[in-house]
Amino acid sequence: MPVVQKLYDACKDSFSANGPVSEEAIENIRAILDQMKPSNVGLEQEAQSARQWKGPINGTNGRKGHNGRLPYPPPIKYLHLHECDKFSIGIFCMPPSSIIPLHNHPGMTVLSKLLYGSLLVKSYDWIDLPGFNDPSQVHIPNMFMTLMAARILASVAIITSIEVECIPNMFMSLMAARILASVAIITSTEVECIPNKFMSLMDEESLSVLPPSHPLKLVLARPARLVRDSEMTAPCGTTVLYPTSGGNIHCFKALTPCALFDVLSPPYSSEDGRHCSYFRRAPKRELPEGTEAPCGIEPSEITWLEDTQPPENFVVWRGVYKGPIIRR
Numbered sequence: 407m408p409v410v411q412k413l414y415d416a417c418k419d420s421f422s423a424n425g426p427v428s429e430e431a432i433e434n435i436r437a438i439l440d441q442m443k444p445s446n447v448g449l450e451q452e453a454q455s456a457r458q459w460k461g462p463i464n465g466t467n468g469r470k471g472h473n474g475r476l477p478y479p480p481p482i483k484y485l486h487l488h489e490c491d492k493f494s495i496g497i498f499c500m501p502p503s504s505i506i507p508l509h510n511h512p513g514m515t516v517l518s519k520l521l522y523g524s525l526l527v528k529s530y531d532w533i534d535l536p537g538f539n540d541p542s543q544v545h546i547p548n549m550f551m552t553l554m555a556a557r558i559l560a561s562v563a564i565i566t567s568i569e570v571e572c573i574p575n576m577f578m579s580l581m582a583a584r585i586l587a588s589v590a591i592i593t594s595t596e597v598e599c600i601p602n603k604f605m606s607l608m609d610e611e612s613l614s615v616l617p618p619s620h621p622l623k624l625v626l627a628r629p630a631r632l633v634r635d636s637e638m639t640a641p642c643g644t645t646v647l648y649p650t651s652g653g654n655i656h657c658f659k660a661l662t663p664c665a666l667f668d669v670l671s672p673p674y675s676s677e678d679g680r681h682c683s684y685f686r687r688a689p690k691r692e693l694p695e696g697t698e699a700p701c702g703i704e705p706s707e708i709t710w711l712e713d714t715q716p717p718e719n720f721v722v723w724r725g726v727y728k729g730p731i732i733r734r
Contacts, residue, residue: 408730409446413438413669414488414495421493421671425515425649432515432646435669439519439644442667447485447497448729449665453522456663461502480504483725488732494673499725500525500660507716508657508685516647516654516670523664524639529653530630530709533700535693627688627712630655631703637661655685655711688712 416438420431444453480501487495498506500523508528633653647653658666674680688710 409438409441409443410487410730411732413442414732414734417493417495417669417671423491423672425513425671432517435517436644436646439517439667439669442519442521444521444665446729447487447521447667448727449497449499449521452499452663452665456523459502459662481721481723482506483723485725485727487727487729488734489673491672491675493669493671495669496667497521497727498666498668498722500658500664500666502660502662504660505717505720506658507720508655508711509716510655510683510685511647511649511670511674512680512683513649514654514670514672514674514680515649516668517644518647518669519644519667520638520640520642521665521667522640524637524661525664525666526637526659526661527634527653527656528632529634529647529656530711531633531651531654533629533631533703533708535629535700627691627710629693629708630711631707632709640664684714684716685711686714 413435416434420426420428420435426432426435444450480503482501482504483499485497485499487497489495500506508530634656645652647656672678672680674682690708691710693705693708
C-alpha cells in the first residue's frame, strides 16, 4: 500500500470535525509522516534537484511590486491532495528565498514533514494575559472605534444605533478604499467581533495619529512568546503544533528548494471561525501596571504581534500532484 494511502486511511480514523480524537491518534499520524519520502508523493526528481542545488538564495520571479521597486520572490506551489471537514492534506513546494509569512492556525492541530531541502522557521505561541485576547474576537467599546481610519475621500462613514457581530460588506468595501485617510465614527454600539480583514486595514499609516498608549493600538497587538527560530534540513522528524502550543503562529523562508508536507485538523474554515490570519511584529511595549508575565517568561522575552494583510509579493500557485492516487 502506498504510504500516502496509508496516511489518508489513518487520518480518517484519527481526526474528527473537532480535530484529533486523541494524542495517540496524533502519534500514529506522526509515525506515518516520519516514513514519508519525496518518492512517495511524486517529488523524487525535485528532491534530486534540491540535493544538487548550489545557487543563490535571493532569487525572484521577475515581477515587480506595484511601486516598481520591490521584486516578487519566486512563487510557491501548493499541491492539493485532500480536504474534508475533518482534515486536509497538501504539500507546499517552495523555491529558494520564497517566504510563507507569519500566520496562525486557530483551533487547529498541524503536522508538518519537510520532505527535502532546507528552510528557516520561526514560530510563536500567544501568551494569555488579562485584557489581551484575540483581536478578532475582542469586545471594543465605542470610544476605541472613533479614530479608525477609513481611507475614504472627503467623507465620514457613520454607523448609529446598531449592534453587530461583524462589519457588513458594504461598510467593509468603504473601509477598503485605498484613498486619503478619514475617520469612521461608530456610535451607540458595542462590537462583538471585528473580522480580521477589517482589523488588517488598520495599518501603521492609519494609526499614526494615535499615541502609543491609545487603547485602540493596545487592542490591535497581542503578546506572544518565541517558540522556535532555527533552520530545518531534510531528512528530519515530523513537527506538531497544537491550538495553543508548539508554535501555532509560524513563518518559513526557503534556503534551498524544499517541500513541506502538511496535515491540518480540522482544516481552515471561515464559516467555523478558522480563517487564516497574518501577523507582523509590533513595537515593544510595557505591560499595563499590575499585569505580570506568566511564570518563566521575562517581560523582555515577550514579542508583540498585530494583524496585517499578507504581503503583496506573497504568491501561491496551484500545482499538479503527480504522486499515487488516493483511493477514498
